[in-house]
Amino acid sequence: MIYLYLFITFFQIGLFGFGGGYGMLSLIQGEVVHNHGWLTTGEFTDIVAISQMTPGPIGINSATYCGYTAVHNAGYGYWMSILGSVTATFALVLPSLILMILISRLFMKYMNTPTVQSVFSGLRPAVVGLLGAATLLLMTPENFSAPSVNPWQFWISCFLFVATMVGTWHFKINPIRMICYSGFAGLILLY
Template identity: 85%
Template sequence: MIFLQLFITFFFIGLFGFGGGYGMLSLIQGEVVHHWHWMTTSEFTDIVAISQMTPGPIGINSATYCGYTAVHNAGMGNAMAILGSITATFALVLPSLILMILISRMFMKYMNTSVVQSVFMGLRPAVVGLLGAATLLLMTSDNFSTPSQNPWQFWISTALFAATFVGTMYFKINPIRMILYCALAGLLLLY
């Protein structure tokens, strides 16, 4: 039953997840953490971190790890968890594959029409909103702690967040390098 639920869930995320992988993160978190309770917020945060560090698109990587974790947490073992990974990944990619095959010819023909351009103009703010929602959904006490619960972790996490934002936005430091710097800082300061 979990495989069918995984397929349907990730198929709809793939169908409605405009804005690429980062735009899908809030949808994925809403489904796997809050709706189905396949994993905790902390596990999802770890999945996002691993998905960013591994090669490939973050949405597909997240689906792969979420599928594995969901089935593994259901107590089905590693072999079945691998099948969960395959199911979630295939389901996430399938809508894009189908849509691209169906509309590739029509899109090239009508790409410069005002209707198509208007659709894309309307989607741009929605994509920015999805990216902002993904950021805000990850800003939880699981990731940052709270000043009353663990002040050291809260302030170090906040400083790392701010340093990463400034480093990538203003100093144009490579995001992969920033991830490695923050991993090292987290290891040194929070362990």
């Protein structure tokens, strides 16, 4: 039964997750952590970190890891957990596949019409909002600690956050390099 719920949940996320993988993160977290309780916030945070470091789109990687972890946490074995990964990944990709097949010809024909341009103009702010929500949802004590619990970890985490943001945005440092630098800094400063 968990496979059916995984399929329905990730199909809905794939259907309404505009803005790519980062835009989907808040939807995925809301469903797998808060609505279904398949993962803890800490597990979801770890999944996001792993999904960013592994090759491929973050939304698909997150769905794959969430499907595996959800089934594993439900008490099933290794092979059943792999089936959870496949189910979540397939369900996330299926709406995009169906929609792209259906609208690719229509889009090429009507992409320059005022109606289509207006739809895309309306979607752009929503995508920015989803990305902002994903950022804010990941700013939790599991990621940053708290000043009252561990001030050193909190301030180092805040510094790494700001340094990474400034490094990628202002200095145009490759995000992969920034992830490696932050991981190395975390190893040295927080170990």
